[in-house]
Amino acid sequence: MNLIMKLAWRNIWRNKRRSALTMAAISFAVMAAVSMRGLQIGTYELNIDNSVSIYSGYIQIQHPDYYASPSLSHSFNPDKKLISYINTNPHIIAFSRRINADGLISSGENTFGAMLTGIQPDAELKVTTMLDKVNDGEIFIRPDTYDILVGYKLLQNLKVRIGDEIIILAQGLDGSMGNDRFRITGTIKTGAEEFDAYGVLVGIETLQEMLYMHNRVTALTIRLDDVNNLNIVSDELKPAAGLNSVLTWGNLMPELRDAIALDNISGILFLLILFLIVAFGIINTILMSVIERFNEFGVNLAIGMPHYKLVLVVFAETVLITITALAFGNILGFAINYYIVLNPIQFSGDIANLYLEYGFLPEMRSSLQISMFIQTSVITLIISLLSAIYPCVKLYKLEPLKGIRYT
Amino acid sequence: MTKNLLINLAWRNIWRNKRRSAVVLSSIIVGVAATISMDGLTNGMTYQMLFNQINLGTSHIQIHKTGYTDNRLVKNFIQGELQLKADILRLPGVKAVSERVVTFGLVSSAESSAGIYVYGVDHKAEKRVSAISGLIKEGNYLSGAEREVVVGYELANKLNAGLGNKIILMANDPSGKIHSDVFRISGLFESFSSGFDKSYIFVNSDDLQNMLGLGNSYHELAIIVAEPSLAESLKSEIRSAVGSDFEVKTYRDILPILVMQIDLSRESMWIVNMIIGIALVFGIINVMLMTVIERIREFGVLMAIGFSTGKLFSLILLEALIIGLSGTIIGLVITGLIHIPFSYTGIDFSWFSEGLVSLGVGAVIYPVVSYQTVLLTIIMTPMIAVAGAIYPAIKAIRLQPVAAIRHY
Amino acid sequence: MILKLSFIIFFLNASSLAQTAEEIITKAENAIKGKTAKGFVSMTVKTPDYERTLKMENWWIGNEKALIVIKSPKKEAGNKTLKIGNEMWNYLRNTGTTIKIPPSMMLQSWNGSDFTNDDLVRESNLNEDYFIRLIGSEAVEGNNCWKIELTPKPDAPVVWGKLEYWVSKQEILPVRVNYYDENSKLVRHMLFSENKKFSGRIIPSRWMMINDLKKDHITSFILEDMAFDVVISDNIFSFRELERGD
């Protein structure tokens, strides 16, 4: 083995230029893959974070039937054990209680259907950004007042102004028609059409009283320190949640999940093609470098070196070149990604406005996720080794005489 | 020495060492095939999304009464007496126009009910504008018979209603009064979008107009033009023709996010092509370099017999150019041979992602190659091949003839 | 006097001998609804999640107009529902406002019951919307009944595929109604029982609607006091009346 490594190492140095070019090609591919992938993953994270942060949160705990049939009868009373578990989990930054209910909002002539969300303003500020999306007016602070925030389109449709009073009507948990008079303190603009046209934020205690919910909620919404801890935390939460279901953002926002899945496909397609080209480059380089040395290899075989040792030398060369290239590629890729993480690519002009209009952030960010570097490296190494197979098969079939005589 | 001789020499050199040429050629062919297939799939995917949306009813241009987009009320109708349809049909480039009565309503069966968008259409005109009639999986599309309704599979399941079953449709008229009427399911459609299948139903416009007391008024004019690129210019033409009482919007206005995504992915194709190009250059430099080194002796002889360094340089680049051109052509032919059947049959990606269906793409992707990419490939690939040969060529002309001849 | 008597005899004969299915249904329906009606009704809603009882005062003019005022429990007392034709308004005492139920809310449950707002609005005229056919006699809960089948007319905007209506032969009162979908699946049924005498008229005082698709969803009405065919001022079905707090 020692001998093989020595030969391989020296062979690489013997033809510095060719080795350097091969390394450069692989490094470039790794760098391109890592930075493209980083941009994708980073932008996904950004979009997930942005979309998830507005309303749904990363994880919600719900009554097991609420997802299929969202009605107040599928609300639950979070027990102390669950709350204290959530409070002690190191990956959970904050959580909030929520009630979602359908209702009517009415001002004199105009009545519209409304999506009522009962919130604890102080907790909600730590969990989601919906209260940061105040367009006009101001947020209410206490969960037990008759102040509300409404979507900015809803305000227009109701033909009322901030400060005006409106009536909300909704069917309570006991089937009774809860109704009360509320004062609009401000409007929200999230970019999500549904929310802007139908969303109403109410203090949770007021809503619980109006809908005869006592301490029941329809969801506990949880904010994580890092989206990458999603699966860990959701698995950890399951036993504490008991019969209640633990839903992740993918369940809560399937359109976003699907949109990302679609974009991911084209990203992976790109990487496939990039690696295909690099693989071809590697095959050709190794093939040429093997063929070029057929005379030399022929002599080696003639003096009694077994074929497999020659093949191992070529494989060792490939591995050494690839590993060196991986180091360079990953360092470069990391540097690029690190730069983009610190200085996200900002869109400007029409596209930026359009993005903002629909609630997306007009920027692209990168990622430094370790698994991405590892995956890319492993794939590259495998591709390199696969690429070495064909040249090595040719080498394995080489007869000593043919090698010596090869021109 | 004439130029022809140089070409002749280059050509013979290429053929003399078939293996070496084949290696370079294969790199280029793979590069060409990869670039074009990538473009084909990405375009196919995005165009399909757009095309599907347009076909599902967005159409190329829509006309509404001013204010309709902000408040989709039944009372924001276009008066039938205006004969807008006839005027628009006369415009050059317009292929088909359909008048649609659109309202939000409730459908109910004995078991369940749902809020839906009801489209009242003239089945003959609508068939030329939207593809719903082609998506019927069971029963038939509207035929003009009374009280027919076409609903999506998902909705039918929710209502627990099948072909021939009746559903009750309820909606309010322009004055706000609620009307209900009975319809019978004549057809079930299934589009790529489960969201669409859940929330859109189609009836004959006469029935809906009668139910809502609309006379011959309607809400939406959907227009299909000969070429999507004509939409923008026709929009301004129509706008000046119909005046400010009406909103004229193209699919680009109606589907901004989708259009933006397509534009963005087209932009990013340049970056992608560039990266692929650079990856290709590395491969080509390597192989070219090795072939130059292999031939040092031969070059030494050429120089010894009086070949100038300039000519040698040109010779190497010329060889690269010839291989680059042939590789591009062979690559295009091979890609074409693969691409053309697939552009008819499509490639089934359902094994790859279930998400495709729900995203409005459909599981089967029909690759669409843009002529820009083909053109770019034809121009760029031979240039990349030549670029890859520059460094090796410089190496070659720096050789001392005597040292080169001795080299083995 | 004789004339009047003979008239009655003629009527009795007609009712006991040569009744058509339409006449039976009309009689049964008229018996429990009258041209006009007013009275006190308590409604008990039972679901797996809750059970509650509302006491209400009602005024009806056929299927056309209705006013329902909730008397208890306290928190809902004073809430009113007004129906005129196809439209509905809710008066909320708590906030002193009137809300017109928009079409999108028509499918919401009415006061937590098994009835939707739409059910109240759409309560149809059986003679107008259905072909009515006597299909036999059957004993239901000890009552000798006519079994009548009602199939909707093609254009009638009713969701049902078929109704089966049992009317007691003796009192000519409804005993049971089955509601089927178009595939002849039983969706829900209504049971009438506990006949009582209200202002000279004997009618069932307990009406129970049982959902056959959702388990344990039952809404029952108990008529506590009813008066039929009394004169009801049209003024009662006005917004002014609606918003007049008691």
Add this chain to the structure above:
Amino acid sequence: MEIIRSENLDKIYKDNWVPVQALKNINLTVKKGDYMVIAGPSGSGKTTLLNLLGALDKPTSGKIFFEGADISKKTVKELSGLRLNKLGFIFQAYNLIPVLSAIENIEFSLMLLGKPEALRRKLSLNALRDLGIEELANKRPNEMSGGQQQRVAVARAIVNDPSVVLADEPTANLDTATGSNLLDLMDEMNRSKNITFLFSSHDPQVIERARILIRLRDGQIESVQTK
């Protein structure tokens, strides 16, 4: 003592359009201590014969016995082992592994044999000393002249004390003086150490030194001279 014996060797190349009879009915014997040269003009079949005798190629018909054993019955692996253990090779070009220094090149076959390091060192240094090129020990082939490279090749060929050293035109790429020096060295080794040498060459310098000279013409033995 007989090392290699051939019986009725025929070799026909069929890779060309017309089959070429490269060797015809060759019978010869190489004995321990021989200094044998196979000579003949270009295309007479001398390299082919050398390759057959060196177990690098297989005859079309006939047999080759190496130390009494029929090598046609041996597997590829056994042949490789045979070459490694019993044979030393010197070629006209591409003789050395370019990435290894002189001493490493010499050690190379010992390494393949799995000899311990100390022994390898000792044997290799001895071989270098025998050829008078100790000062080249740590040089790479591209730092040496052609003659020096060939000396290293000889050192590598003899280091393992092979039964026979086969040299295919060892002087072909050398000038006369260098070639003469190299041949003197091999002559000396044959005499002092009784190493068996088998050459193929048409170089008069080589032929002149032959103790057994076999002349080939058109694939057949034309004459055998013993000096």
